[in-house]
Structure formats: C-alpha cells, structure tokens
Amino acid sequence: MESVLTVQNLQKSFKDTQVLHDISFSVQKGEIMAILGPNGAGKSTTIRNIMGIMYPDEGEVIFHNHEGTTIPRHKVGYLPEERGLYKGVKVMDILLYFAELKDYPLDSAKERALTYLKKFDLEGKENVSVDELSKGMGQKVQFIGSIIHEPELLILDEPFSGLDPLSQDVFKREIRELAENGTAILLSSHQMNLVEEMCDRLFLINKGRRVIYGYMKDVKAEYANFKCMIYGENDVQTLEAIPEVTRVEQDGDTSVLYLEPSATLPDWLNNIPKDLDVQEISVDRISLHEIFVDVALGRSIAEKEGVLDA
Numbered sequence: 001m002e003s004v005l006t007v008q009n010l011q012k013s014f015k016d017t018q019v020l021h022d023i024s025f026s027v028q029k030g031e032i033m034a035i036l037g038p039n040g041a042g043k044s045t046t047i048r049n050i051m052g053i054m055y056p057d058e059g060e061v062i063f064h065n066h067e068g069t070t071i072p073r074h075k076v077g078y079l080p081e082e083r084g085l086y087k088g089v090k091v092m093d094i095l096l097y098f099a100e101l102k103d104y105p106l107d108s109a110k111e112r113a114l115t116y117l118k119k120f121d122l123e124g125k126e127n128v129s130v131d132e133l134s135k136g137m138g139q140k141v142q143f144i145g146s147i148i149h150e151p152e153l154l155i156l157d158e159p160f161s162g163l164d165p166l167s168q169d170v171f172k173r174e175i176r177e178l179a180e181n182g183t184a185i186l187l188s189s190h191q192m193n194l195v196e197e198m199c200d201r202l203f204l205i206n207k208g209r210r211v212i213y214g215y216m217k218d219v220k221a222e223y224a225n226f227k228c229m230i231y232g233e234n235d236v237q238t239l240e241a242i243p244e245v246t247r248v249e250q251d252g253d254t255s256v257l258y259l260e261p262s263a264t265l266p267d268w269l270n271n272i273p274k275d276l277d278v279q280e281i282s283v284d285r286i287s288l289h290e291i292f293v294d295v296a297l298g299r300s301i302a303e304k305e306g307v308l309d310a
C-alpha cells in the first residue's frame with residue numbers, strides 16, 4: 001500500500017484546553033478512510049490542521065511524494081464543513097476559478113466540469129448563478145470544485161450532511177469511483193450506515209483521542225458483538241442475570257440483550273434459562289452505529305482503545 005498522507009502525533013490546544021491528543025493515522029492511495037466521532041470529538045480540528053488552516057502545537061502532517069513543508073494544494077481537494085460559494089457567480093465560472101487556483105488547465109477543467117455537472121444531475125446549470133441553486137445543488141457544485149483538478153488526496157468534511165437520500169447515493173457513487181481510480185479519500189461523517197457501507201478503514205476519535213483505528217472488517221469482527229432480541233414477558237433483572245449479558249434494553253415486551261465479545265452463540269443460546277418467555281428470538285451483530293453510540297456514551301469499548309492492523 002502507498003501512503004499519500006500521514007498524520008503523526010498531532011497535539012492541539014485552544015487556550016488551556018487540549019482538543020487533540022496524539023492523533024496519528026495515514027491515508028492510502030485508492031482507499032476511503034473515515035474519521036468518525038461524536039460532536040466536538042476533534043474531527044474538523046484534525047482536518048483543519050491537515051489543511052494548514054491552523055497549525056498543530058506538536059506533531060507532523062506529511063504529504064508523501066512532495067518535497068517541502070507547504071501543502072501541495074494542486075494535489076489536494078478539500079470540501080470544508082462550512083458550505084458556501086461566492087455569491088453572484090455563474091456555476092461554470094466558479095468551477096474554472098477553483099481549477100485556476102490549482103494551476104489546472106482550463107480546457108480540461110471545463111470538460112470535467114460539464115461531465116460532473118451531468119453526473120450530479122445539474123446538466124444545463126453551467127450558466128446559472130450560484131445564488132439560484134438549492135442548498136443541495138450548491139453542495140454538489142462545491143464537491144465538483146474540490147475534485148475539478150484531479151487531486152491525489154481528497155478530504156471531505158461531512159460530505160453527506162444536508163443531502164437527500166438520492167443525492168447521498170450520487171455522492172457515494174462518485175466517491176467510490178474516485179477511490180477506485182486511485183484517489184486517497186479521507187472523509188468525516190456522522191452517518192454510520194454510509195461509513196459502514198463505503199469505507200475501507202476508520203479512525204474513531206472521542207474527546208480528541210483515538211478510540212479505534214483499523215480496517216472496517218476487522219473493527220466489525222472485533223467490536224461488533226452479538227445482540228439478541230427476545231419478544232416475550234420477561235423481567236429485566238432475569239435477563240441481566242443470564243451469563244455473558246452486558247446490558248439489556250427493554251421496550252414493552254421487546255428486550256434486546258447485548259452480549260460479551262467472548263460469547264459463542266451456540267453455547268450461549270443453549271444456556272438461556274428454560275423458563276424464559278420467548279415468543280420470538282433473533283440474533284444479530286451490533287452495527288457501527290451502536291459501536292459509535294457505545295463510544296460516545298463512554299461504555300465498554302471506550303475503555304478498550306484499539307488499533308487493528310492499521
């Protein structure tokens with residue numbers, strides 16, 4: 001694997017408050033790497049330190065295949081969390097302006113702009129003023145602006161926020177295609193289902209510290225413990241007393257039992273008390289969303305910081 005970006009031991013404080021503690025990860029060519037975490041975890045601060053919008057107190061941001069200490073802006077695309085385009089400018093003009101900033105040839109930029117406008121269902125909008133676009137349309141134009149110059153590394157801060165499901169699908173498809181064609185992608189997102197289906201690796205951050213870093217499949221195998229849904233009239237205390245149950249959530253007659261990571265399913269099912277009221281039962285693994293909630297609420301996983309083959 002070829003690293004395009006490496007972030008090493010970033011530390012950042014605002015006044016007396018340290019908001020990044022020893023943050024290290026890399027982004028590889030052709031992969032989608034997600035940085036996840038609850039509000040205020042430090043995702044945008046990490047990204048802003050990478051982009052040179054602010055500087056870390058300690059640590060390094062290394063753009064590989066690039067000499068010098070400045071950011072190779074012509075090789076990097078960035079969609080900031082703050083949305084917005086210059087007012088009173090036509091869509092094509094703003095896209096060409098972005099290309100010019102990155103020293104990208106304008107004839108190729110125009111061709112790419114038209115191709116992407118079509119892909120994003122904005123065909124024919126090139127001469128429309130950006131003020132006349134809806135919020136989602138503006139976001140699509142801003143996204144096109146971030147990739148107009150064929151960046152090697154694309155950094156997307158919450159790319160899916162504010163998009164309807166159809167637009168989300170278009171973004172997902174394009175992000176995947178860019179990665180398949182070799183672009184290294186770092187994205188931050190709260191939408192766990194999207195991250196779960198698209199990302200190769202993830203970095204989960206909480207209160208400025210790494211909680212989980214690894215391949216999605218390894219993270220799931222390691223942290224996505226089993227949960228068992230039982231429909232029937234049962235006391236929470238009875239369910240909590242079943243071996244290897246870490247916690248129980250109950251809503252009426254529906255109980256969800258979360259199991260220890262060590263639980264082996266056939267044995268566990270065999271040992272369920274015979275007098276339980278079981279009208280229905282199903283077993284599933286917890287989703288990335290639930291792993292995230294566990295972390296955000298400081299439950300089990302949070303104490304078990306991990307790095308998985310990163």
Ligand SMILES: Nc1ncnc2c1ncn2[C@@H]1O[C@H](COP(=O)(O)OP(=O)(O)OP(=O)(O)O)[C@@H](O)[C@H]1O
Nearest residue numbers: 014015019037038039040041042043044045046081
């Ligand atoms: N310019 C700043 N001055 C002071 N504190 C800041 C500044 N920027 C961020 N912070 C603080 O740093 C912490 C991390 O913020 P950051 O915006 O990186 O979080 P985030 O993970 O991106 O959150 P969200 O999901 O809400 O966007 C927060 O406690 C925030 O209040």
